[in-house]
Amino acid sequence: MARESKPKCPCGSGKPYEDCCGPLLAGAPAPDARALMRSRYTAFVKEDKDYLLRTWHESTRPKELDFEPLHWRSLKIEAFMPLSETTARVK
Template sequence: MTEPPCSCGRSDAKGHPLPLSACCGPLHGGEAAPDAERLMRSRYSAFVRGDVPYLLATWHTRTRPATLELEAGARWLGLEIKQHRMTGANTAEVEFVARFRVAGRAVRQHELSRFVREDGRWYYVDGDVR
């Protein structure tokens, strides 16, 4: 049986979708993301899976909420990374569009997110919805 593709949409060099175990799964298991884009992708995948503990653990303590309630019944449809750029030695931005449906309504979240690396780990800081 073939493992289904990771929901973040990453593919290998031949264009084949990566399975969760070769993509965001190791990050969800505690491995550090190599860059802000991979952290962004793993956070999207965590939203799809409803993994609130991972989302909170990868949110910088300076801006992290005490709790996080996910949109009940949200059906995640896809992630598009528009841009990933380093803004300093330990800071980066990722612009993305995430699409989902909730209560039959299509939602398109376009955001420019900011990330910081501390002690070798990337964290989501905040973002501007566009």
């Protein structure tokens, strides 16, 4: 009998939160840019300001985060293009 008791991750991966973005929001490093992107979306859904600010590049990071109005209603990753070991383009 299959059971689906774990809550799904808000990022839409279909995986349980604790096996997806959960560890990243808890402080684990993102394995790649796509995972980082997903985790940032999840942080946005959960209104985890600290995580969003922590993973924001200094040059573009706002001093304060305002969750109203909500700009992100859903996440759909259309393309994922690794550029190097540490950078990737996500569209």
